[in-house]
Amino acid sequence: MLCYYAVFPTKNLNQDILIGFLWDWLEHSKNKMEGLYIEKTFPFEYEVDHKHLKLQIFDEKYFTIYFSTQDNDKNTHFIVEVIYDMLEEKIHLRFSKETSHDSRYISAVSIPVLFKNILVSPYIKSDIYPLSYKAHHVKDIEAMKVQEHQLPILYMHTTYIDANLLARKMLGLAHVCYCKNQKEEGYIEIIDDHESRIFQLNKKRQSLYQIYELNELLRNEIIKKYKNHMPSYEQLYQNQILHQQNMTMKNAYDYQEEFKKxxxxxxxxxxxxxxxxxxxxxxxxxxxxxxxxxxxxxxxxxxxxxxxxxxxxxxxxxxxxxxxxxxxxxxxxxxxxxxxxxxxxxxxxxxxxxx
Structure with a gap:
């Protein structure tokens, strides 16, 4: 099941920098792969224990990082994909997980630290605001609404939820904005495509549960929005196999025609x-x-x-x-x-x- 997807324009990014992000993430997390040495000749593949890493370039356009791990304790299969479009200079981030029927635990969705490190790096072009762990202070909310922006904007009409906490949870999904001396109105305004809607808060429920609901709402909307345009490692791999088969058939046909001539x-x-x-x-x-x-x-x-x-x-x-x-x-x-x-x-x- 696809849990998270995002696409962002980049600047001065290349495959060596992405490999650096990958290496730093693997070395400083529970996903560390013993004996791993990343060779910069592609395709590259390495597997150890229940972890599997693949690096490949498809169509001389997409540099892809595919990492999967089987969580033996929770019977959950996680898949992390970074797909960098070298021609259009865009980066696609995908996070999926599959939970076994035998699992007694369904983990909460949290995007990998690898994604967070990439999103807050200087290699991602700024939207109306740069991607950040912190909320953005605005003075003129009406002027902000008419500006072009890629991600939705969450404008805080409340002090019940901490704006910076919400910004950390919404990284890569939305920009969180607030103004000083905000009156308590009990809702968050979602501004997307110059339209506004209300996410009503309930003070009788814990704030973290409501943040999770808002996070899930935005994640599903973004996945639905891009579902017909998002590349994946599996799709690119299948396209490559199909292309190779077509080329083999074409070469056989050309040889047969030349033989006839x-x-x-x-x-x-x-x-x-x-x-x-x-x-x-x-x-x-x-x-x-x-x-x-x-x-x-x-x-x-x-x-x-x-x-x-x-x-x-x-x-x-x-x-x-x-x-x-x-x-x-x-x-x-x-x-x-x-x-x-x-x-x-x-x-x-x-x-x-x-x-």
Missing amino acids: EIKRQQIEVDELKDIYHMLMEDKQKALKQNQKLMQVGQYHDALIYVDHMDKIASYHDCLLQYIQHKAHDLETTQEIYRRLDILNAILKKNGDSI
Whole structure:
């Protein structure tokens, strides 16, 4: 189940900086992976105990960090994803968890410290206000409402809930604003897309429960808003597999088409040889018939009749052999092995010559 999603424009961010954030988070939390050495050659993958880390670049565009851990005590599977769009310079943060049916404990949703460190860093572009653990003091609430902003604004019409506490709980979900000398009105105003709505507070309930409800409300609204536009590691990985399969099929099709074209080219050359052979054989038969007629005439004359048709036949024979030798030589120079090369060499060898 997707519990948290956010997307923010960045500035001067790169994959080395993100790896630094990742390393610092892993080394200073219970997610530390013994023996881990991050190589900056991708894809990179490391697994130890119940923790699994994957780093990969997809489509020469998305640098992705995928970290999953199986909490054996609570039977809960956590997945942390950082997807950095290197072309559009945007960062996507996703946090998911799956709880086993055998689990007797459902943990509260709290975004990973890795996300918090990235959000409050100087590499995230400021919205109407910079992302912060502290609430923002405003003097003119009406002027603030008409300004463009990406995240919703929570304006405190109460002192029942501490504004800075709420800001810490809403980091990456909303900006928390207040004014001094605020009168107690018992509600929080949610300002989003230049529209306002009321989140009513109940002083009979603990403030932390109401903060959790407001947090869940905003998280679900943001996930719903971006559900058709948010990338994920699994989606990018599946797209890569599909692309590789399509390329394999395309390469096989292209090879098959090229093979067909080569067969057609060879057939054309064979047909040309056949045509020349038939033409020379027709000339030879004509010359033989003409010579037979002359020989019959010569039987009735004492004088020697000189006939040069046999010389022409020899010339045709030499011409054919030269053409065959030329074709065979072309095949040798291209270093291509064809069945017809063997046939041509056999013809030349039979007639006293070979390549």
